[in-house]
Amino acid sequence: MSSLPAAVEHMIQNGNFRCMVVDYGLAWVLGVAKKAGMRTATLWPSCAAVMAAGLDLQELIADGMLDKDGLPTGKQIPPVGDLQMNLAPLAWNAAGTEEAQKQIFRCLNNILKALGQGTVDLMLCNTVKELEEGILSQHPSIVPIGPLPTGLREGKPVGNFWPEDDSCLSWLDAQPDRSVVYVAFGSIAVLDQEQFHELACGLELSGRPFLWVVRPGLANTDNYPDGFLETVEKRGKIVTWSPQHRVLAHRAVACFVSHCGWNSVMEGVRNGLSFLTWPYFADQFINESYVCDVWKTGLRLVKDTATGSLVTSEHIAACIENLLNDPATVSRALELQKVASNSIGKDGTSFDNLTAVINAMKG
Numbered sequence: 001m002s003s004l005p006a007a008v009e010h011m012i013q014n015g016n017f018r019c020m021v022v023d024y025g026l027a028w029v030l031g032v033a034k035k036a037g038m039r040t041a042t043l044w045p046s047c048a049a050v051m052a053a054g055l056d057l058q059e060l061i062a063d064g065m066l067d068k069d070g071l072p073t074g075k076q077i078p079p080v081g082d083l084q085m086n087l088a089p090l091a092w093n094a095a096g097t098e099e100a101q102k103q104i105f106r107c108l109n110n111i112l113k114a115l116g117q118g119t120v121d122l123m124l125c126n127t128v129k130e131l132e133e134g135i136l137s138q139h140p141s142i143v144p145i146g147p148l149p150t151g152l153r154e155g156k157p158v159g160n161f162w163p164e165d166d167s168c169l170s171w172l173d174a175q176p177d178r179s180v181v182y183v184a185f186g187s188i189a190v191l192d193q194e195q196f197h198e199l200a201c202g203l204e205l206s207g208r209p210f211l212w213v214v215r216p217g218l219a220n221t222d223n224y225p226d227g228f229l230e231t232v233e234k235r236g237k238i239v240t241w242s243p244q245h246r247v248l249a250h251r252a253v254a255c256f257v258s259h260c261g262w263n264s265v266m267e268g269v270r271n272g273l274s275f276l277t278w279p280y281f282a283d284q285f286i287n288e289s290y291v292c293d294v295w296k297t298g299l300r301l302v303k304d305t306a307t308g309s310l311v312t313s314e315h316i317a318a319c320i321e322n323l324l325n326d327p328a329t330v331s332r333a334l335e336l337q338k339v340a341s342n343s344i345g346k347d348g349t350s351f352d353n354l355t356a357v358i359n360a361m362k363g
Helices: 005-011 029-035 048-055 057-062 096-114 133-138 167-173 193-205 244-248 262-270 284-294 313-324 327-344 349-362
Strands: 019-023 039-044 122-125 142-144 180-184 208-212 236-239 251-257 276-277 298-300
Touching: 005 029, 005 262, 019 029, 019 142, 029 039, 029 096, 039 048, 039 167, 048 096, 048 122, 048 133, 048 284, 057 096, 122 244, 122 349, 133 142, 142 349, 167 244, 180 193, 180 244, 193 208, 193 313, 208 262, 236 298, 244 251, 244 262, 251 262, 262 284, 262 327, 276 284, 276 313, 276 327, 284 298, 298 313, 327 349
Parallel strands: 019 039, 039 122, 122 142, 180 208, 180 251, 208 236, 251 276, 276 298
Antiparallel strands: none
């Protein structure tokens, strides 16, 4: 904040700009853009439910559900709209230590203050109207333009952290349709060594073909259980990073074991996949609630009540089997694929919204 506003203002003065679209977290830039007479928009990259919770912060505090630092008071936050889900834990209450939560909350508050100064014309969200109807009907200022699809252009999508291992695609080509369990936890989630072993053993115990993304840093070490690699060699594929947009669209993939990052959820929905959910932090718990409670396109992986800290191998294998033998869940996932596809097709809700956004930005 000490140097960037002046730099952005200088850029605008020396350029030929009509509008500015920024990530929600950079809302402070919009004051500079408005001062220059530009039209403005923010893009929220997660679900509208989390965005709405942020917009409702002051009401949550006034109603005694959160304290002044955004920490929960113990008073129950009611379900939102007609959704059978609860917004607790809120995204900033599921991210690290209490001090980290307070810092994230303060950052969010600053963003909301910036937006409250009349600096933004449109608030865009990577979601689908029909998938978050209850939330969006209560917050008409949120404009759904998703799912924003990755991988539909030539070349590698921007923003990848590690080199993609394309060999998994030829491996998938050799697998039967809807047979492979795809396991990927994004770029941040971490498993301790014991949990890493339980996951490996669960995949082995399932007897199903699997594609597992084990990126650098996923576990404390990359030591697999004794004999695991030899046992699963013919039916398992392990890569450090995958071309996920192509993997999820592959005919061989049956389900997605996911940390429930919103981009991954939207990619899974767009490809008609059911989920086994394993959220790690922040908004991922609310995203899981959508998948399991609202859309009913997945099953939760839960920690064993005896140990309290591990998702066991037996539970993982059983959930894989239950999910892949549940025609209702699979059918519902395919229905949502049609909803998502229709939304970005000509005359779909997201298509029309984005067209209106473009026209508004033109002025």
